[in-house]
Amino acid sequence: MGHGHAHHHEHDAATGTDVPPALDLSIPDGELPPADLNRRGFLRNAGLLGAGAATTVLAAGTPAVAGGHDHGHGHGPGGDHGRTGGFRWLAGDHHIHTQYSSDAMYRVIDQARHARAYGLDWMVVTDHGSATHAKIGVEKVNPDIVAARSRLKDLLIYQGLEWNIPAAEHATVFVHPGRNEVAVLKEFENSFDGSVRNAGDNTPANEALAIAGIKFLGEAVRKRRVEGALFLANHPARRGIDSPHEIRAWRDADPSVAIGMEGAPGHQAAGLPRASGGRARGYYDNNPSANSFPGYPLESYRTWGGYDWMTSTVGGLWDSLLAEGRAWWISANSDSHVNYLDTSQRGPGSDFNLNGRYNDPVYGPLITDAGDYWPGQYSRTHVGASSLSYRAVMDGLRAGRVWVDHGGLIKGLDVRARVAGDRRANSGTPLGGVLRVRRGTSVEVTIDVDLADIPNWSQFVPVLARVDVIAGRVTGPVADQDTFTAPDTRVVKSFEVTRKTGRVSFSYSFGRVDQPFYLRIRGTDGKRSQPGLMGPAVDPSGPALDVAGAADPWEDLWFYANPIWVLPQ
Amino acid sequence: MVLREPDLGAAAVIVGLSLGHRTLREADHWLDEQVAMLGPDLVACTHLVAGPYPHVALSMAGAAAERLAELAVTPPELRAAAARAAGEHAARRSGRAVRYPGAERMVGTLTVGDLLAAGAIDRVVALGGTPVSPDTPVHTRDFVRPQWQAGELVLVTMPHHAGGLAPFEVPDPTPCCADH
Numbered sequence: 171m172g173h174g175h176a177h178h179h180e181h182d183a184a185t186g187t188d189v190p191p192a193l194d195l196s197i198p199d200g201e202l203p204p205a206d207l208n209r210r211g212f213l214r215n216a217g218l219l220g221a222g223a224a225t226t227v228l229a230a231g232t233p234a235v236a237g238g239h240d241h242g243h244g245h246g247p248g249g250d251h252g253r254t255g256g257f258r259w260l261a262g263d264h265h266i267h268t269q270y271s272s273d274a275m276y277r278v279i280d281q282a283r284h285a286r287a288y289g290l291d292w293m294v295v296t297d298h299g300s301a302t303h304a305k306i307g308v309e310k311v312n313p314d315i316v317a318a319r320s321r322l323k324d325l326l327i328y329q330g331l332e333w334n335i336p337a338a339e340h341a342t343v344f345v346h347p348g349r350n351e352v353a354v355l356k357e358f359e360n361s362f363d364g365s366v367r368n369a370g371d372n373t374p375a376n377e378a379l380a381i382a383g384i385k386f387l388g389e390a391v392r393k394r395r396v397e398g399a400l401f402l403a404n405h406p407a408r409r410g411i412d413s414p415h416e417i418r419a420w421r422d423a424d425p426s427v428a429i430g431m432e433g434a435p436g437h438q439a440a441g442l443p444r445a446s447g448g449r450a451r452g453y454y455d456n457n458p459s460a461n462s463f464p465g466y467p468l469e470s471y472r473t474w475g476g477y478d479w480m481t482s483t484v485g486g487l488w489d490s491l492l493a494e495g496r497a498w499w500i501s502a503n504s505d506s507h508v509n510y511l512d513t514s515q516r517g518p519g520s521d522f523n524l525n526g527r528y529n530d531p532v533y534g535p536l537i538t539d540a541g542d543y544w545p546g547q548y549s550r551t552h553v554g555a556s557s558l559s560y561r562a563v564m565d566g567l568r569a570g571r572v573w574v575d576h577g578g579l580i581k582g583l584d585v586r587a588r589v590a591g592d593r594r595a596n597s598g599t600p601l602g603g604v605l606r607v608r609r610g611t612s613v614e615v616t617i618d619v620d621l622a623d624i625p626n627w628s629q630f631v632p633v634l635a636r637v638d639v640i641a642g643r644v645t646g647p648v649a650d651q652d653t654f655t656a657p658d659t660r661v662v663k664s665f666e667v668t669r670k671t672g673r674v675s676f677s678y679s680f681g682r683v684d685q686p687f688y689l690r691i692r693g694t695d696g697k698r699s700q701p702g703l704m705g706p707a708v709d710p711s712g713p714a715l716d717v718a719g720a721a722d723p724w725e726d727l728w729f730y731a732n733p734i735w736v737l738p739q
Numbered sequence: 740m741v742l743r744e745p746d747l748g749a750a751a752v753i754v755g756l757s758l759g760h761r762t763l764r765e766a767d768h769w770l771d772e773q774v775a776m777l778g779p780d781l782v783a784c785t786h787l788v789a790g791p792y793p794h795v796a797l798s799m800a801g802a803a804a805e806r807l808a809e810l811a812v813t814p815p816e817l818r819a820a821a822a823r824a825a826g827e828h829a830a831r832r833s834g835r836a837v838r839y840p841g842a843e844r845m846v847g848t849l850t851v852g853d854l855l856a857a858g859a860i861d862r863v864v865a866l867g868g869t870p871v872s873p874d875t876p877v878h879t880r881d882f883v884r885p886q887w888q889a890g891e892l893v894l895v896t897m898p899h900h901a902g903g904l905a906p907f908e909v910p911d912p913t914p915c916c917a918d919h
Contacts, residue, residue, distance in 0.1 A: 372793050448900060453913040459762065460793035468895055468907055469866055700868060715867030718909075719900030 226495035227604045227735045228646060228686070256596065257554035257571065259582060260563055262292035263545040264342045265332070265404055265436055265503035268314075269528040270297040270307035274507040275516040277530055278314040281506065281545060282322055288546030288627060292326035292553070292563050294344045299334050299363035306526025308356045319347070326560055331355055332404065334364035335420075336383070337376035337461075339412045340404040342503075343387065346397035346560050354390045354399070358383060372461040377416060381423045388424035398564040402501055403431035407470045407479045407487075408454050410462030414487060415651035421491075421498060429568055430498050433481035433488075433730050434576065435473065436505020438548050440541025441721025448719025451476055453541060455718060465652060469703055475694070475713025475728050476576055476721075480654075484640055484702045484709035489656035492688050492733050495644045499567070499602065499732050502549040502574035508540040509547075547627045548723060550575055552583070554600060570602025573691075575729035578626030580634055584618040585691050587734045590679060601732045607683065609738040614679040615639060615689055621671055628724045633670060635696025636711070639663040639678050644686035644735065660708040662689075683738045691731040698726045754804045755825025757788070757796040757817035763835070766795040770837045773810050778803040782859070784834030784887070786824040796820045798828035827887070834887045835908075845883035848903075851875045854883075854894070861891035866907060869898050876903035882910035 266281050267274035278295060285293045295315055297307055308331065315329050329351050330344025343358065345351050360366060362383030369376040387399040401420065406412045412431075420428040434452075441451030449455060452473045458466070474482035481488045481500050491498045513536050517529025543549070554571035555562035566572065573583050586598030587605040590612035598616065599605035607613060617639075622632045642659025665676045680687070694713075702709025713728060760766040766785045774783050781801035788796045796817070799807050813821040827833045836842075841857030851863045852873035860883075865871050878899045883906055885894040896904035 372789070443900065449913070450909075455909050456912045457763075457908045458787060460787045460789070460795055462787065464787070464789075471907075472866070472897070715869075715897065717898045717900055720898075 226647065227497055227737070228495040228644070257556065257566070257600070258558060259552045260291035260555050260558060260566070261546065261550045261552050262290050262294075262326075262563065263503045263549065263551060264294040264328075264330070264344065264402060264501060265296050265432065265505045266293055266545050267297055267332070267505070267507045268295055268311065269517075269530070270303060270311045270526060271332075271507065272298065272300065272302070272522050275514070275528055275531050276506070278311065278327070279318050279321065280531070282318040282325060282327055284547075285545035286322050286325045288544055290325065290546040290550070291558060292328070293545055294328040294330045294342060296330045296332040296342050296344070298332045298340075298365075299359050300365050302523055302526050303331065304356065304359040304363065304366050308359055309352055310526055312352045324558070326558070326563060328560065329355065331359060333359070333362070333383070333401075334366075334370065335403070335412075336362065336364040336367065336369035336379040337372045337411075338364075338380060338403075338416055339406055339408065342402045342404055343399070345387075345390075345399045346564060348396055350390075350395045354387075354396050358386055358390075362386065370461070372411060372413075377419070380416070381419055384420055384423040384428050387427045391426070397561065399427050400564060400567060401428045402499075404503075404505070405435040405452065405454070405478065406431045407466070408435065408452070409456045410458050410466045410470060413463035413652060414465075414490070414654045417487075417491070417498070418496070418651050421496060425497065426568065429570070430500055431480065432478060432503060433500030433574055434477045434502040434549060436503050436543075436549065437541040438476055438504075438576065438723040439510040439543055441473075441716055441718060441723065442510070443719055443722065444539065446539065448721075449541060450718040451716040451721040451723065452478075454478075454716075463652070465654070469715075473716045473721075475698060475726055476716065476723055477713060477728065477730065481730065482713045483704065484661060484712060485642070485656050485659045485704040487654040489640075489642055489659040490648070490653050492690070492735075493642050493645050493656040493659060494647050495686070495688075495735065497570060497602070499570040499572055500574060500730060501551040501572065502576065502730075503551065504543050504545045504547070504549050506542045506545055508537060509542045509544050510537065510540045512537050512540070543627075548577055550578075570732045571600055573601060573729060573731040575727070577628065577632055577724050577727040578622055579632045579695060579727040579729050580619050580693065581622050582618075582620030583691075583729065583731060584616075585731050585734065586616050587689065587736055588614055588616055590614045599734055601734060604735045604737060606737050606739060609684045610682050611738065612679065612681060613683045613736050614677050615691075615734070617665075617676045617678075617691055619667075619674050619693070621667075621669065621674060623671060626724075630724075632695055632727055634667045634674075634693055636667060637665045637676060637691065637693040639665075639689060639691060641680070641687055641689040644688055644737070655704075660704075661710065664711070667693075680736070683736055686735065686737045688733045688735045690733040693729045695725075695727040752802070752804045753798060753800045753825050753829045754807050755796065755798050755813075755821035755823070755828070756807065756811060757794070757813045757821040757824065758811055759792075759814070759817060760795040760797075761793075763795055766797060767837050770797065774799065774807065774838055777801065777806060779840055781838055782828075782836055782840070783838035784824070784828050784836050786820075786827055786834050788820040788823060790820065791816055794820070796824035798824040798834055800828055831887045831890045831892075836885050836887070836892060839885070839892065842883070845879050846881045848876050848878050851877055851904075854879075859892055860885045860894050862893045863904070864893060864895055865904055866895065866897040869896075869904065871896070871904070878903060878905040880905060880910055882906065882908070884908050
């Protein structure tokens with residue numbers, strides 16, 4: 171009945187007092203009744219015990235401390251255990267629309283075949299939540315997804331939806347495939363979608379409904395209705411309506427479900443030059459509304475090097491979460507609805523409101539005014555997974571073992587926090603992880619980049635020009651939940667890349683560490699940059715403001731990696 | 740809500756109104772229909788208000804502003820929002836100007852110098868550290884909405900694809916669920 175491998179519960183949540191015995195990790199396995207032990211095993215295997223259930227990496231219990239050469243490496247807050255190297259890095263996209271969205275048009279198989287052709291291993295179908303979708307689409311799309319799964323054996327296709335978060339923006343919500351995938355999504359949509367429930371306004375009651383929705387998903391997993399459910403906030407800064415306190419509250423509501431946000435929005439073709447003058451990259455062309463968080467500056471409503479301001483600003487909102495020790499991951503997706511330079515159109519004679527879908531698309535004129543790329547064509551979210559399986563990809567996402575890129579900027583990335591000098595292939599703490607060391611231990615980060623060696627989907631081989639190490643002190647929970655700056659975070663080192671082929675390796679030493687901190691990695695083709703919004707001392711060559719109608723996304727490529735924490739103790 | 744501000748000279752009267760408009764577009768439309776005839780010195784602004792529900796309140800300053808109070812009545816539950824709008828405008832702290840002296844000249848492409856010379860706008864700034872000089876062209880898109888900031892009416896701009904600048908606020912922002 172035991173578990174095949176040792177579990178050090180160093181990342182277990184500091185659980186509350188009213189938790190069921192299976193979740194109360196102060197009760198050892200051996201003291202649990204068999205039914206509870208079985209349940210705990212299920213939850214553990216689903217990645218739902220351990221720091222996946224913790225709001226911050228600081229909340230973990232008794233640590234295993236690494237020091238000298240006799241050390242373990244930290245596990246990701248997602249709660250999968252013990253692996254450092256040897257992951258399969260699986261590229262995916264969690265934000266894709268089909269003919270079951272009122273503003274889109276493709277079949278599931280159209281999106282899936284393109285995703286696979288463009289090199290993706292996993293994808294999520296996320297049609298818009300709405301009264302029509304809740305009534306019809308959420309069910310009707312499922313047989314299409316099931317059929318696509320059986321046709322494309324080497325592509326994982328999750329069913330999800332694009333949730334209108336009450337009082338806030340959109341979010342990807344998706345579940346592990348299974349008997350109840352439709353039932354759970356449908357109940358969720360009917361109960362918690364901001365459009366279905368007319369709960370879009372930024373009010374306390376609607377914010378509470380969003381929290382309840384995230385908790386519902388966590389419960390659906392704990393009740394074993396589905397094996398996993400995840401939430402990622404989409405285009406979070408687009409309209410200024412995802413306030414900092416809402417983002418923190420989503421994570422707190424259930425950290426095994428609410429895991430992150432889009433670091434870069436989709437619609438990356440929208441800013442291309444066009445005869446019509448062009449639109450904003452990502453369609454980020456809004457200005458504050460009555461529902462917007464009044465504290466956000468106007469800069470937050472635009473993209474920077476194709477990325478959302480929350481992510482692109484060194485010392486900004488994302489860093490303010492990481493500096494708390496709050497695990498919150500970023501992704502990059504297509505948000506494909508209607509794709510630039512495709513030659514198809516919505517099926518004639520469609521009645522979306524009646525049928526919950528558009529008729530199958532047919533051949534049509536060249537689409538020159540659309541703003542989207544096919545899944546995998548430009549934006550990719552790379553997940554370090556133990557295998558090509560639905561479960562493993564969800565575990566990797568939950569663990570934050572994720573980096574993202576645009577335009578195939580690089581082929582591979584291996585970042586590890588290490589005790590200085592350790593170069594063993596299977597040691598070190600990977601992306602999303604926590605390295606615990608004795609105070610005074612020398613710590614460094616190693617960065618191995620496999621440079622692009624084949625052309626991207628604009629038929630050129632991207633050239634990486636620079637890799638930046640960004641780091642900041644972990645200062646613990648903030649008193650003001652609307653905090654969105656991290657004053658101590660800055661670019662601490664930049665490496666110029668001179669090689670054009672093969673693997674480039676860098677390391678940066680943090681010296682003997684006595685304060686908790688985190689680090690994250692960013693890289694660029696170096697074609698566009700400007701000093702960051704917090705000033706040149708913080709980010710001398712950050713991403714540049716994207717200009718509507720002049721934002722050629724292929725001439726401005728960046729990758730971003732999720733953080734690693736280092737906690738001396 | 741009518742404030743009397745003797746210090747403001749011609750803009751001695753500031754009226755706050757709140758009719759529960761949900762979007763800037765609705766509020767702009769109402770102002771376009773109602774205030775066009777109310778005199779060249781009128782400054783009419785929108786204000787984003789959170790309570791009692793998120794909506795757009797209005798304020799008007801100018802000799803004829805008081806006549807606006809006769810055009811529509813703020814419902815009781817929105818009176819605090821109207822008062823707040825009037826107060827923000829009076830203090831020149833916040834408020835997005837839809838009507839202002841010289842607004843009719845804010846069309847086509849103007850230099851920053853031309854734009855300032857029209858009178859109402861005190862300053863032009865640009866996002867992202869873009870330099871602004873008097874001869875920088877501003878592509879107005881016939882839609883110029885400066886904002887009160889610390890006592891000045893400021894136009895926030897950003898770079899335009901054809902060179903020069905354009906107002907930060909676009910006339911046709913992408914709606915929440917249109918092709919995305």
